[in-house]
Amino acid sequence: MSEITPDLVRHLGVLARIQLSDEEVDRLTGQLDVIVDNIAKVSEVATPDVVATSHPVAMQNVFRPDVVSGQLTPAQVLQNAPDAADGRFRVTAILGEEQ
Amino acid sequence: MTDLTKLSAAALADKLAAREVSSVEATQAHLDRIAAVDGDIHAFLHVSDTALEVAADIDRRRAAGERLGPVAGVPLAIKDVLVTTDMPSTSGSKILEGYMSPYDATVVARSRAAGLVPLGKTNMDEFAMGSSTEHSAYGPTRNPWDLDRIPGGSGGGSAAAVAAFEAPLALGSDTGGSIRQPAHVTGTVGLKPTYGGVSRYGAIALASSLDQVGPVTRTVLDAGLLHDVIGGHDPHDATSLTDAWPSFADAAREGAHGDVLRGLKVGVIKELPDQGFQPGVSASFRGALAAMEAQGAEIVEISAPHFEYGVAAYYLILPAEASSNLAKFDSVRFGLRVDVPGGTVEDVMAATRDRGFGDEVKRRIILGTYALSAGYYDAYYGSAQKVRTLIQRDFDEAFARVDVIATPSAPTTAFRLGEKIDDPMQMYLNDVTTIPANLAGVPGISIPSGLAAEDGLPVGIQFLAPAREDARLYRVGAALEAVLLDSWGAPLLDRAPILGGGR
Amino acid sequence: MAKDTLMDFDQALELFEPVLGFEVHVELNTRTKMFSGAANPAHSDNHGAEPNTLVAPVDMGLPGSLPTVNAEAIRYSISLGLALGCSIAPSSRFARKNYFYPDLGKNYQISQYDEPIAFEGQVDVELADGSVVTVPIERAHMEEDAGKLTHVGGSTGRIQGAEYSLVDYNRAGVPLVEIVTKPIFGAEHRAPEIAKAYVQTIRDIVLSLGISEARMERGNLRCDANVSLRPRGQEKLGTRTETKNVNSMRSVERAVRYEIQRQAAILAAGGTITQETRHWHEDTGTTSPGRPKSDADDYRYFPEPDLLPVAPAAELIEELRAALPEPPAARRRRLKTDWGFTDLEFQDVVNGGLLAEVEATVAAGAAPAAARKWWTGELTRIANAEGREASDLATAADVAALQGLVDAGTLTDKLARQVLEGVVAGEGTPQQVVDARGLAVVSDDGALIAAIDEALAAQPDVLAKIRDGKVQAAGAVIGAVMKAMKGQADAARVRELVLERAAAT
Ligand SMILES: [Mg+2]
């Protein structure tokens, strides 16, 4: 069995900014437990000598010239804003401080 | 007069070029078909209200003598994962209900430039997470072969639209099989290009290192025609390959007329156990192999010992990348915002993401957050990346011995709506044959191989080729397609039940 | 909030050894952003842009958008790494740092994590007395800036108590290089001075490379100062605090001094230091606690799948190395000789952190002595009065233009100081201020003669005295004329003309 507990799931909900109900936490705990038991087997073959692949087709040094392009108009920027004021997006009070 | 919706895109394009029919007529025929059958199928989330104007413009340009591309005037269905400026783009999620993109996805822009006529946006599992389209926030799509069954997923809408003759061409996206598995269960053709072969710009990201956009059609040649339109380098996508690609339509034509099957070495993976597959699926697969052998192909047993870790690696990499890609849906700049009286912005974000995301999306975000968390990274995400390397090595060794690898496209035919919805792990295992291609970045195609004896539902055969060898899949796919069509006497889809609208 | 207890600085140094560390963020002045083609607000062309006017899809995390790497930002970063004496990684890559915040469009920052572009360097920092301290550099990595939040409502305009906040994504995606030092030991009582000199040196380096506007006031250069204390004789490092937003060189010095005194008082009283971020308050000269480290700081780093490794060719690195400007110490020796300054004059410039300003002003055409006079004189006076950095008040081009107007006789020294005030107040270039305020010297003899004739007619007794050869009597007339001209006349010329007119009438 994996170490998935309701407390862990609740903490993951905080990290992922999803307000999980108690019922959701319980359900997810059970489901994730099964899933993690199934997928943990990757570590069986992932020995230290194997390099990790993060891109399926290896490439490097892909750059863009430093030329202005693709800028949106302010109207486009705010086109889907749930709330805006003074040309900016408006959000309710912020609790925590900047990182 | 011929039913324009029954034509392949290639045949329709020929009639358009010969000015036997107009794009307005072709487009109207498909809009009529959508009106007649989509109430049952629910392939579309949005039908364009400007399609006829776009078609009329193509007709005008053609009349004016302008040289148009080979598929100009042919209607196109677009998976809702692709952003469009003239239609909402929701990725099947409530959190993006009504979202209007200020820019077009590159593949959409290229389709427009080629004169394709966007008909509408097709249904999908929310954020492309699923294998049944039951996870769409806007209700499931139904399989034209049996309305009680799933059309596959995540791109069930695009596959069903094509299978139900609502569109000759559709765009799909494939992260773990979302083009190929729907093709398998609907009796259609779907191809996942080599990673980087088609731009991801404007495809709402699920898992960046796995996602590819590709064609969903009824014939291999049609897939090649659409692939020619959307493929090629795009500077907006850093992972886009700069290769000069051959014409995939030409490759398909070559395959259909040449004898590419003679001497072709077809690898069959010995570790894919027969008992994991529905008998009718296995039988259809073996039948297709026999048909190829009869044309001179050589079936070679190959070993891919790490494929069995593919599903596990996939369900670590995908949720991890998705958890990050889906963080942008936070109620600040676009999309749903849930009001939390007296709440802070953190409360609003958390409430919005709870209400706006469906269960499967939340499950995968939480799983991915876990996989990336401090203390778990090496065991999970890091190990999964190593499995990718091992699977790539398996492919390298196999492709040193064979030209293509063949597998059944999925373990079962279309299952019933609701059958697996409460068992996520069972649902995940449905992707066992399609996932290795995404992990390794190689191209894969699914074409119909026949019907399963026990349920009369379509089965697909998948071919895999080395990275960058997409053209090989078009040649081999078109060759087998021609042989099977010959033996059937008529396209497989002719055997699908008649839908409400009449055929 | 309770006021911190501080220990006397010298006493604190007797009991504890301070260990320093710095994270300096440099905004690069490329034309476009790090990961999008939107214009870069940290480029001089784009200052003062309206909110949300410099935004491309990826800067605000629009669905489907993808980042692309700015080639010029890579070159700038390599140059900076080389100037910091770092090794350039044969292959480096970007990673995602995941955390939710409204100014972060994607809710992750693209940064470099385990594979930075530059690592293991050192920087020689020269102090006021001419001694040199070597600061070890751990790494310099590329990343993107976040957008800007404005807190509205409540009494303070700060985050606490605000009713709502407004988000502008212009700054989101501005290219940053974050320079991280290793722990700096042996700073001792010079710790505050070393802190200031270090930031000054970084500023000199980026200015000489031309890769940043480097104006601290505008946030082009931002310093986080880490301070920890350990009791004399103890091996183990003490718990550190990270003081954020220290945005002037003067403040860096003050903040380090403050933290040493504050932590020493707590430790001496038997307390423990909390590992936390702290905020520097310019107005009160104090720091206050911010967010303590917690398990919410789980950033879930992983390699950025939308971007590929950066593997600069050896030839590119060598090309950039060959193009590096000379190191700061050598540059100082050269400039001192070129300018012909005395030790005292030169030290004045260096201590004011104004070397780059004077150099740029000379390059813009001013004489070295004049450039030094403006920067260490009037501009430093205004800066001290307003609690700002002299370098933030005016550009070298402005100062050179101002001196040009003096040299051409358009402005007197006194008028030039008024023009400078206008420039500092943001009224435009010196010429624009001259035009707008009507401050030029009256060089039109006709206007002067008219005023002189009027003054002589009003003071016939003075006229008589001048004619009698009592030239010093002319002072009263000159005074009246200067007054009539509102001071905008060259007094020597007025004197000449007064004597001429007195003789002629
Ligand atoms: Mg930092």
Ligand SMILES: [Zn+2]
């Ligand atoms: Zn940073």
